[in-house]
Amino acid sequence: MTVLAVDLGGTKVAAALVEPDGTVVEASRHRAPTGEQASTADLEAAITGVVRDALAAAEGPVTGVGLAAAGPVDEAAGTTSPINLEALHGFPLRDLVADAAGGLPVEFRRDGVAIVLGEHWLGAARGYDDALGMVVSTGVGGGLVVGGKALGGNAGHIGQIELSGYTGSVSLGRTTMLESVASGPHTVDWARTQGFTGATGEDLGAAYRSGDEVAVAAVRRCATAVGQGIGSAVALVPVSIVVLGGGFTRVADDFVPLVQAAVAAHPLPYVAAARVVPAGLGGDAPLVGAAALMYRRDLLP
Template sequence: MPTPLVVAVDFGGTKVEAALVDTDGRLIEGSRHRRPTGRTAKIPDLEASVGGVVRDTIAALPAGAELVGVGIGCAGPIDRILGLVSPLNVPHWRDYPLRDFIAGVIADAGLDIPVTLEMDGVAITMAEHWVGAAQGVDNVMGMVISTGIGGGLIVGGRVITGPTGNAGHIGHVEVGDIIGDDTFGNPSALEAMASGPHTVSWARRQGFTGTTGEDLAAAYAAGDPVARAAIGRTGEAVGRAIASATALLDLELVAIGGGFSHATPDLFDHMRAVIAAHYFPYVRKVRIVPSALSSEGPLIGAAALVHRAHLLP
């Protein structure tokens, strides 16, 4: 029998990636491709990047394999019914028909396979539940802390998407008196204060001279007091959001990935301190752990939309 593979696509605020993924959640060597996205990219640029990585990935199909579907994880918000996306950090895509665009690329390649779109937080949560840090746990939130902050939910062993596909979008819950940037018209949203760029933005207002999350991580490691305050502030904000989600959903585990989540292991300590101080014992029980999947998690999750479709509503 031919080996069934999925074209996995992960679209985010700085890049789009695609790769072939097998039924064990493994990326096929040589099939992973990446192109830029970003706040300044126009529709033709974005289409060129998305179409390019999908075509390059299809071209890497090994002998003895067949494509059984396409899974797309995209930064939110989305409309899972109509296949539309409006990623907040890519302002030139608003209600863009990403599912239909990729379906067209697939058809142009002579293929007739299903195309599934979900929010990237749903995809990463499914990846952690499948082959990552949340294996065997049926009440889970997956999170990504990077250019933006996304999330997804599995409750009672089933993926929760909501009618529009945006359930679990924890980056846009409000976290009280910690105030961030007004990028989204709501400086109280978690993403406005705790994403990588917004953490750096706060630090720069306090006198930090670096410009990237990597700069901030290096300064933190060197003992810079502003960098340490920035990481502590972000960890507290994320911890508050996790505490609220756990109070609502009785979560057992939260698995966190994304580039900025690797800034320092101390970031997790700050989150856990918030949880440990909570007044409800059932909130204090939630475990917060790093993703076990490194940078491959979003692609594995996109493939899970096809390989593990039985978990979706």
């Protein structure tokens, strides 16, 4: 038994076969760029292409597809309207993938749901009945496990909660939401307003390691903002563990401890007590999470 995992994000779509123990089949990995500039037809071709290519690597039967996509999603309709992929808004994504996969059953959910389910299945949230999984990357997103089950739909959409004391870049028309302040690109934007001359998260990470004052301030600002956002989220939905992933969390070796310190400052003791840990599944978290949608569909609503 093998499952096809598909992860659709703002910059790329990836697909691969994933074994029941969470192993990603190397030879089946395929990816294609997406991006704001892509047309609907471009995206359709990219998605169909990676699905077919990954399936072509199968050496045995494939039982289904776990499909994770950037949200907000409409699970009932099988559509998503990714904030950074306008051309896909309202597009019948689930049906497209089912067709490309020759009619295999498709379990379609938002990527944040997949991530937290994957971490609960095989990663850093194993054994925790209540967990927040979170990604800080091009965007900021997340998902929730409550009472041992994942919340579906758009639950965990943490990037669109408000923060106090920060003004970031415009995202969805607002500058004060967690994603506006603390996404990777918006953190780099802020550093540039303070004189930083680099252009990417990697540049910022290098400057941070070399002790550059602005880079240090930018990373701390991001981590503190993420910690504040987690504090509000955990006040509302208490969890004992927060799993933090996404490329931008690697901007600094002490990023996770910085976030932890901000969470620990929350005035509600049960919030301050929440542990913040790095994601256990690393770069494969999105694909393993998508596979978890099939392998652990018993934990979905």
